[in-house]
Amino acid sequence: MVEKAEIRRSSCALPIGVFDSGIGGLTVAAALRGLLPGEQIYYIGDTARVPYGGKSAVTIERYSFEISRMLLEEGAKLIVVACNTASALAVSRLRETLDVPVIGVIEPGAAAAVAATKTQRVGVMGTRATVQSRAYERAIHALRPEVSVEAQACPLLVPLIEEGWLDDGVTAQVIARYLDPMLEKGIDTLVLGCTHYPLLYKALEKHVGPFVRLVDSARNCALEVQSVLEARGLSCADGQNGGLQVALTDPSTSFLKVAEQSLGLDVGEVRLRSVG
Ligand code: DGL
DSSP, rough: OOHHHHHHHHHHHHEEEESSSSSSSSHHHHHHHOOTTTOOOEEEEEETTOTTTTHHHHHHHHHHHHHHHHHTTTTTSSEEEEEEEHHHHHHHHHHHHEEEEEEEHHHHHHHHHHHHHHSSSEEEOHHHHHHTTTTHHHHHHHHHHHHHHHHHHTTHHHHHHHHTOSSHEEEEHHHHHHHHHHTTTSSSSEESSSSGGGGHHHHHHHOOOOTEEEEEEEHHHHHHHHHHHTTTTTTTTOSSSSSSEEEEESSOOOOHHHHHHHOOOOSSEEEEOOOO
């Protein structure tokens, strides 16, 4: 018992490491803060090299390893890959190589989509790299092979969101152009397969209507983190004294304001880390 209590205490001193290509992964950090208020979260946004979504698999993997190592230097007890693109292209190699548990957003999102669909037709929106990787299709088919998956790359949405055009006619037109072909194919569930898209939740909900369920992997990822921490005796579930430390690899912060406002998250003082 004493030993267990000691493990728990020392786990509380260690943060959950979270990384994203930039600021968008704060959607996942916000979900973690909500579900696990006792945990310390150390978030690194690779703002110097964002976006990852149009880059090659080799580069995305290299960046993911570099940022993960920085999180390990901070003592991370578990790493959350909040970025869908990095989750799609680097999680399996990170898992093979690193000594701590690594959780991405693809599998939790796929599980939520499979649980939500009634017609067995699921749409996935994401960056070009995520869609080209077919990672969501694989994860969904591993759970239920008969689900048909329509995936659409939506590269124009990230810049519109970063501009803060969340409730805007131009954004609504872009949403329609990307989503209508999937809606015509009868999807009843749509996976928001990019960190940024939860910030467009209202606009997306308005466009798809009441019969299409939106699946946001942030909350499902947080639930997965909770269960892995508990299973490994690493959780700090009892406390309320957790916190969020945000570090960025470039100090430009205009999107940070948009994200903080939309998520109701106060990130406090941001650290600057150099990378590469
Ligand atoms: N974080 C990325 C994702 O979730 C979106 C931004 C980028 O392209 O880097 O896929």
